[in-house]
Amino acid sequence: MAQFLASELENLGAEVEQRPLDLPPVVLARYGNDKSKRTILVYGHYDVQPALKEDGWATEPFELTVDDQGRMYGRGSTDDKGPVLGWLNVIEAHKRAGVEFPVNLLCCFEGMEEYGSEGLEEFIQTEGKEFFKDADAVCISDNYWLGTEKPCLTYGLRGCNYYSVSISGPGQDLHSGVFGGTAHEPMTDLVHVLSKLVDSQGNILIPGIMDLVEPLTEEEKSLYPGINYTMDNLHESLGSETSIHSTKERTLMARWRYPSLSLHGIEGAYSAPGAKTVIPAKVIGKFSIRTVPNMESEDVNKLVFDYVKAEFAKLNSKNTLNVWLQHDGKWWVASPKHWNFSAASKAVKQVFGVEPDMTREGGSIPVTLSFEQATGKNVLLLPMGSSTDAAHSINEKLDKRNYIEGIKLLGAYLHYVAEDSE
Amino acid sequence: MAQFLASELENLGAEVEQRPLDLPPVVLARYGNDKSKRTILVYGHYDVQPALKEDGWATEPFELTVDDQGRMYGRGSTDDKGPVLGWLNVIEAHKRAGVEFPVNLLCCFEGMEEYGSEGLEEFIQTEGKEFFKDADAVCISDNYWLGTEKPCLTYGLRGCNYYSVSISGPGQDLHSGVFGGTAHEPMTDLVHVLSKLVDSQGNILIPGIMDLVEPLTEEEKSLYPGINYTMDNLHESLGSETSIHSTKERTLMARWRYPSLSLHGIEGAYSAPGAKTVIPAKVIGKFSIRTVPNMESEDVNKLVFDYVKAEFAKLNSKNTLNVWLQHDGKWWVASPKHWNFSAASKAVKQVFGVEPDMTREGGSIPVTLSFEQATGKNVLLLPMGSSTDAAHSINEKLDKRNYIEGIKLLGAYLHYVAEDSE
Numbered sequence: 076m077a078q079f080l081a082s083e084l085e086n087l088g089a090e091v092e093q094r095p096l097d098l099p100p101v102v103l104a105r106y107g108n109d110k111s112k113r114t115i116l117v118y119g120h121y122d123v124q125p126a127l128k129e130d131g132w133a134t135e136p137f138e139l140t141v142d143d144q145g146r147m148y149g150r151g152s153t154d155d156k157g158p159v160l161g162w163l164n165v166i167e168a169h170k171r172a173g174v175e176f177p178v179n180l181l182c183c184f185e186g187m188e189e190y191g192s193e194g195l196e197e198f199i200q201t202e203g204k205e206f207f208k209d210a211d212a213v214c215i216s217d218n219y220w221l222g223t224e225k226p227c228l229t230y231g232l233r234g235c236n237y238y239s240v241s242i243s244g245p246g247q248d249l250h251s252g253v254f255g256g257t258a259h260e261p262m263t264d265l266v267h268v269l270s271k272l273v274d275s276q277g278n279i280l281i282p283g284i285m286d287l288v289e290p291l292t293e294e295e296k297s298l299y300p301g302i303n304y305t306m307d308n309l310h311e312s313l314g315s316e317t318s319i320h321s322t323k324e325r326t327l328m329a330r331w332r333y334p335s336l337s338l339h340g341i342e343g344a345y346s347a348p349g350a351k352t353v354i355p356a357k358v359i360g361k362f363s364i365r366t367v368p369n370m371e372s373e374d375v376n377k378l379v380f381d382y383v384k385a386e387f388a389k390l391n392s393k394n395t396l397n398v399w400l401q402h403d404g405k406w407w408v409a410s411p412k413h414w415n416f417s418a419a420s421k422a423v424k425q426v427f428g429v430e431p432d433m434t435r436e437g438g439s440i441p442v443t444l445s446f447e448q449a450t451g452k453n454v455l456l457l458p459m460g461s462s463t464d465a466a467h468s469i470n471e472k473l474d475k476r477n478y479i480e481g482i483k484l485l486g487a488y489l490h491y492v493a494e495d496s497e
Numbered sequence: 498m499a500q501f502l503a504s505e506l507e508n509l510g511a512e513v514e515q516r517p518l519d520l521p522p523v524v525l526a527r528y529g530n531d532k533s534k535r536t537i538l539v540y541g542h543y544d545v546q547p548a549l550k551e552d553g554w555a556t557e558p559f560e561l562t563v564d565d566q567g568r569m570y571g572r573g574s575t576d577d578k579g580p581v582l583g584w585l586n587v588i589e590a591h592k593r594a595g596v597e598f599p600v601n602l603l604c605c606f607e608g609m610e611e612y613g614s615e616g617l618e619e620f621i622q623t624e625g626k627e628f629f630k631d632a633d634a635v636c637i638s639d640n641y642w643l644g645t646e647k648p649c650l651t652y653g654l655r656g657c658n659y660y661s662v663s664i665s666g667p668g669q670d671l672h673s674g675v676f677g678g679t680a681h682e683p684m685t686d687l688v689h690v691l692s693k694l695v696d697s698q699g700n701i702l703i704p705g706i707m708d709l710v711e712p713l714t715e716e717e718k719s720l721y722p723g724i725n726y727t728m729d730n731l732h733e734s735l736g737s738e739t740s741i742h743s744t745k746e747r748t749l750m751a752r753w754r755y756p757s758l759s760l761h762g763i764e765g766a767y768s769a770p771g772a773k774t775v776i777p778a779k780v781i782g783k784f785s786i787r788t789v790p791n792m793e794s795e796d797v798n799k800l801v802f803d804y805v806k807a808e809f810a811k812l813n814s815k816n817t818l819n820v821w822l823q824h825d826g827k828w829w830v831a832s833p834k835h836w837n838f839s840a841a842s843k844a845v846k847q848v849f850g851v852e853p854d855m856t857r858e859g860g861s862i863p864v865t866l867s868f869e870q871a872t873g874k875n876v877l878l879l880p881m882g883s884s885t886d887a888a889h890s891i892n893e894k895l896d897k898r899n900y901i902e903g904i905k906l907l908g909a910y911l912h913y914v915a916e917d918s919e
Contacts, residue, residue, distance in 0.1 A: 233674060237772045246736015252655060252860025255787050256699050256757030257731060257748050259739045263695055263760055270692035273685055275812035277678050309679060314668015314778075317681045317815040326679050335678030337776050338685055342769065345762030345783060350659045350823045352785055354759050356736075361767060363774055365677050390697035393739040401772045438674025 076121040077102050077186055080159070084182065087166045092206075094198065099186030101198060103206055106166055107179040113496050114179040115489060116210035116450065118442060119159035119217060120188035123151035124467050131469040145475035152473040154466035158216035158459045159184055161478070165486040177493035181210055188217075188442075196445050203449030212415040212492070213446045213454040216485065220461045220477075221434050225303040226423045226484070228416055229456035231331060231435030232443060234366035234406035236375050240268060240383055243357035244394040251352045259392045261358045262344055268396070269360050271386045273336040277319050277329065279364070281336075283378045288333060289368040295332070299324040302432045312462070331435035335365045361401075365437060372403045407444045408435070413453040418491035419484075425491075426483045457488065498543040499524050499608055502581070506604065509588045514628075516620065521608030523620060525628055528588055529601040535918050536601040537911060538632035538872065540864060541581035541639060542610035545573035546889050553891040567897035574895040576888035580638035580881045581606055583900070587908040599915035603632055610639075610864075618867050625871030634837040634914070635868045635876040638907065642883045642899075643856050647725040648845045648906070650838055651878035653753060653857030654865060656788035656828035658797050662690060662805055665779035666816040673774045681814045683780045684766055690818070691782050693808045695758040699741050699751065701786070703758075705800045710755060711790040717754070721746040724854045734884070753857035757787045783823075787859060794825045829866045830857070835875040840913035841906075847913075848905045879910065 080102045081091045089106040099122060126136035134140040136150040151157070162182065169176045183202075187193050199207070220227050242261040249258065273279055304323050310316045320326045329335065342359040345351045364375060380398050387396040410416070411433050423431040440456070447454045459481035465471045499522050503513045506526040515522040521544060548558035556562040558572040573579070584604065591598045605624075609615050621629070642649050664683040671680065695701055726745050732738045742748045751757065764781040767773045788797060802820050809818040831838070833855050845853040862878070869876045881903035887893045 235674065235774065237774070239772075244735075244737055244739040249735070250860060251757070251759040251761070251785060252657065252787060252858070253752070254735065255759045255859060256751035256755055257741060257859075258735050258737075259697055259699075259741055260759060262762070263699075264697050266688055266691045266760055267697060269688045275681060275686050275689060275814040277681075277685075313666075313671070313676065313680050315666055315680075315815075317666040318679060319681055320679065329678035330675070333678055335673070337673040337677045337682055337774070338688055338766075339673070339773060339775055340684070340767030340777065341763055342767075344760075344768070346764055346766070346768035348764055350661075350783065350785075351761060352657065352659070352759070353761055355762065361772065363673060363772075365674060392697040393737075436674070437677060437679075438672060 080121055080184055083163055087163065087170065089166070089182070098193065101186070101195070102182070102184040104182040105179070106182070107176055109179060112178050113211045113492055114181060114209040115492060116181040116183065116207055116213045116446070117162050118183045118213065118215045118446065119162065120155045120185045121159055122186040122189050123154065123156065124189050126150040126469070133470055141475065146472045147475055147478065148470055148472045150471055152471055153219070153460035153464035154471065155188070155217045157473040157478055158481070161216065161459060161482045161485050164482045165489065168482070168486060177490045179209065181207060183207070192442060195442065199442070199445045199449045207450055210450050210452055212452050213450060214415070214457050214488065215440070215443060215446070215454065216457050216459050218436060218440065218456050218458045219464060219466070220458055221302065221304050221432055222308060223461040223463055225429060225432055226427050227432040227434040227458065228411065228419050228423070229434050229436055229458065230411040230416065231408040232406060232439050233331070233334070233437050234370070234404050235363050235439050236366055236372055236403040237361070237363040237401040238379060238398060239359050239361055239401050240265065240396065240398040241357060241359040242268070242394050242396050245354070245356045248356045249354040251354050254354055258354070259394045260354050261394050262355055264387065264390055264392045264394050264396070265341065265358045265360050267390055268383060268386050269338055269362065272338070272362060277335060279334060279336045281378055281382045284334060284364070284370070284375065287370040287374060291328070291332070298433050299327055302327060302434065330437040332367055334367050334370060336362060338362045366406050368406060368408055370406070372405065376400055404439045404441050405444055407447065409447070409454055414495045415453040415455045415492070418495055419455055419457050419488045421491045422484050422487035425487045426480050457485070459484070502543055502606055505585055509585065509592065511588070511604070520615065523608070523617070524604065524606040526604040527601065528604070529598050531601060534600050535633045535914055536603060536631040537914060538603040538605065538629055538635045538868070539584050540605045540635065540637045540868065541584065542577045542607045543581055544608040544611050545576065545578065546611050548572040548891070555892055563897065568894045569897055569900065570892055570894045572893055574893055575641070575882035575886035576893065577610070577639045579895040579900055580903070583638065583881060583904045583907050586904045587911065590904070590908060599912045601631065603629060605629070614864060617864065621864070621867045621871045629872055632872050632874055634874050635872060636837070636879050636910065637862070637865060637868070637876065638879050638881050640858060640862065640878050640880045641886060641888070642880055643724065643726050643854055644730055645883040645885055647851060647854055648849050649854040649856040649880065650833065650841050650845070651856050651858055651880065652833040652838065653830040654828060654861050655753070655756070655859050656792070656826050657785050657861050658788055658794055658825040659783070659785040659823040660801060660820060661781050661783055661823050662687065662818065662820040663779060663781040664690070664816050664818050667776070667778045670778045671776040673776050676776055680776070681816045682776050683816050684777055686809065686812055686814045686816050686818070687763065687780045687782050689812055690805060690808050691760055691784065694760070694784060699757060701756060701758045703800055703804045706756060706786070706792070706797065709792040709796060713750070713754070720855050721749055724749060724856065752859040754789055756789050756792060758784060760784045788828050790828060790830055792828070794827065798822055826861045826863050827866055829869065831869070831876055836917045837875040837877045837914070840917055841877055841879050841910045843913045844906050844909035847909045848902050879907070881906070
C-alpha cells in the first residue's frame with residue numbers, strides 16, 4: 076500500500092519520501108511549493124483492520140464491490156483508504172481539468188494506525204520543525220458524520236485517563252469453602268471501591284472531578300439544538316433504549332463535553348462461563364474517565380488516587396490496595412471560528428447546500444493533538460463517511476455519494492482556504 | 498486402577514463387582530457376610546488430579562518417592578489412594594495375623610471423584626436399597642486433619658448455593674468514548690448490586706439470611722476451645738495475615754458453622770491484562786453462599802432473589818437484570834455422639850493416645866450427604882492425611898506416620914464398632 080501510494084503521488088507530480096518506522100513506512104509527500112500560497116497538511120492512513128470473508132462479510136472484503144444503491148463495500152473503503160484516495164483524486168482532478176492547485180499540500184499517510192500508530196507521536200514531533208514546518212493548518216479526514224445525511228466539521232475530542240486498582244490479600248487463590256468467612260476477600264473490597272466511582276445514572280462520584288469541567292456557555296449551548304441527531308439515532312446505535320438522558324442535546328453534551336467514567340472489567344477474578352468457587356487472591360479493576368476541558372491529567376489523577384484510597388480505608392480491610400494510571404491521552408478542542416473551519420464550512424455549503432453540523436466526538440483520535448502540538452496550527456477534522464459505514468466491522472462500506480461529493484468537498488475546502496488568504 | 502483394585506480385593510477374598518458408569522467403573526466389594534456382625538460401608542476414590550513433573554514436582558509424580566523424613570511423595574498419596582489402600586491393608590493385616598475380621602465391610606471405590614463424581618449420586622441412591630442395604634454405618638476417609646499432629650473426626654460440612662446475576666443493556670459491546678455518559682452501563686449496575694451482598698468484614702448483607710442459622714448452643718461452643726488450631730495455622734494457610742477474626746474459636750466458627758458469601762468474578766467484562774476501553778453489553782456476576790444448618794436452599798434462594806431485584810430496582814436503570822441459582826449442595830451435620838463416632842474416637846485414643854478433635858469443614862463433600870440420604874445411616878469422616886499434604890497441588894505427599902498409624906486407626910475403628918455392638 077505504501078509503494079502504491081508513493082508511486083501514485085509521484086505520478087501526480089508530488090515529491091515523495093518514505094520514512095520507515097520499525098514497521099510500515101510513513102509516506103510523506105509535498106505537492107506544490109509556492110511561497111505565495113497557503114500550505115495545508117493532510118493526514119490519513121493506508122492500513123486497515125483485518126478482515127476475512129468468513130467473519131461474515133457478504134462480499135470479498137478486499138475486492139471493492141458496489142451494490143445497486145451505490146454502496147461501495149470493502150475493507151478500508153471508509154476507514155481510511157477512501158478519504159486518502161480522495162486527496163489524490165483532488166490533485167488528479169485539478170491536473171486533468173487544467174486548474175491551478177490552490178494551495179501547497181503536505182501529505183502524511185501512515186500504515187500503522189490500526190495498530191496504535193506506533194512511533195508516530197515522536198515522528199510528528201520531530202517533523203513539526205522539518206517536513207511539516209510550512210503548514211498553515213491541518214486537515215484530517217478520518218472520522219464520520221453524526222448521521223447519514225448531513226456533513227459535519229469536528230472541533231473537539233474527549234481525552235481518556237485509564238486506571239487500574241488492584242487489591243491483594245492471600246498468598247494464593249483460596250477455596251471459598253475452606254476460607255470463606257475467615258479472611259478479607261480482595262474481590263469484595265474491589266467491588267465496594269468500584270461501586271463508589273460512578274452511579275447508574277452516569278454521575279461521577281469522585282469529589283472535585285466535575286469542578287474541573289469548563290462551564291457550558293450560552294454560545295456553546297446554542298450549537299446543539301440545530302444538530303441533525305435524534306434519540307432514535309442513539310437507540311439505533313446502542314441496539315437498545317437504555318439511554319440515560321431524554322433529549323438529544325443532553326445526550327450529545329454527555330458524549331462530547333462532559334466527562335464519563337466506565338468500569339471495563341476485573342483481571343484476576345473468575346471470568347469464564349460456569350461456576351468456580353474460588354476466592355481470587357489478587358484482583359485488578361479497570362476503569363477509565365473520558366476527560367474534557369479543562370481537566371488536566373495530573374489533577375484528575377490526584378482526585379482519583381486520593382478518593383480510591385480514602386474509600387478503601389473506610390472498609391477496614393487488611394488487604395492491600397494500589398491504584399495507578401495505565402495511560403492518559405488529552406482531550407482536544409479547536410476553535411471552530413478559525414479560517415480553517417470557515418473554509419470547510421463554505422465548502423460544505425457549496426457542495427451539499429447546507430451548513431455543516433459543528434460536532435465533537437466522545438472518543439479520542441490521538442494524532443489530532445499530536446499535529447496541533449507539533450505544528451502549533453489549527454486542526455480540522457473533515458469527515459467523508461457517514462455513521463452507518465461500519466468501520467472495523469464486517470461489510471464496511473462508503474456510499475458513492477459520500478465519496479464523490481467528498482472529493483468535491485476536499486477540493487472546495489482547499490479553494491476556500493486559498494480564497495480566504497487573498 | 499479399577500482393575501488393580503478389583504483384583505487386589507479379590508485376592509483378599511472379597512466378592513467384587515465393577516459397575517461401569519459412563520466412564521471409569523465404580524468398584525464395589527463385600528468382605529464378609531456374617532449376619533451377627535455389623536456392616537460398615539466405606540467410600541474412597543482411586544482417581545487422582547492430573548500431574549506432570551514439569552508442573553513443578555520435585556519427584557516423578559507417579560513414582561512413589563519416600564524422603565528421609567518419611568514423607569511419601571506421589572500423586573494420590575493422600576487424595577485418595579493412600580486411604581483406599583489403607584482399607585485393603587486392614588483386611589490383609591487381619592488375614593496375615595489370623596485375626597477374625599470384626600465386621601462385614603462394603604467398599605465403594607469410584608474413579609470419577611476429581612471430575613465431579615459424574616453419575617455417582619444416582620448410583621448411590623439406587624444402591625442404597627441394593628448393594629448398600631445392609632450397611633449399619635458409613636465411613637469415608639477422604640479429608641484431612643486440621644493440623645499436622647492431632648487426628649480429628651469430622652461431623653459437619655457446609656453446603657453451597659451458587660448464583661449468577663446478569664445485567665444486560667445495549668445490543669453489543671460499546672466504545673466507552675463514543676457512548677460513555679449516554680447509556681446505562683451494565684457493569685456499573687452489576688458492581689452496585691454485588692457491593693450490596695457482603696461487606697469487607699464478611700457480613701452477609703442480605704436481610705433474613707442470618708435468621709436461618711441455627712443458634713450456637715453452649716454445648717457446641719464448648720467443643721471449640723480445645724481444638725488444636727491457632728491463628729498462625731490460619732495465616733500460614735492463607736499465606737497472609739488478612740484474617741477477619743482475632744481468635745481461633747471465632748475463625749473456626751466462621752469456617753464451619755456460619756454462612757459466608759464470596760464474590761467469584763464477572764463473566765463478559767474485560768478480564769485480560771492491559772487496557773481496553775469497552776463498555777460490556779452483558780455482564781454476569783458469580784457469587785456463592787456457603788450454607789449451614791438450618792438454611793434450606795429454597796429459603797435462601799428466595800431471600801437472595803428478592804433482595805438482588807430490590808437493590809437493582811433502586812438503581813433506576815433501564816438495563817435488564819436476571820438472577821438465578823446455578824447449583825446448590827446441602828450442608829451436612831452428623832451426630833458426633835453416635836456409636837460410629839464413639840468407635841472412631843476410641844480408636845484414635847488407642848492408636849494416637851489422644852482424644853480426637855471434633856471438627857467440621859467449610860467446604861462440601863457431596864458424597865457424604867448422598868450416603869446419608871441413601872442409607873439413612875450415620876456417616877463418619879475419618880481422615881488419614883494431615884493439613885500439609887498438598888492434595889491437588891504439586892508435591893502431594895502422605896507422611897509415613899499418617900499412613901501406618903492410619904491403617905491401625907481404620908482397623909481399630911472396626912474393632913470398636915464391633916465391640917460396641919456386643
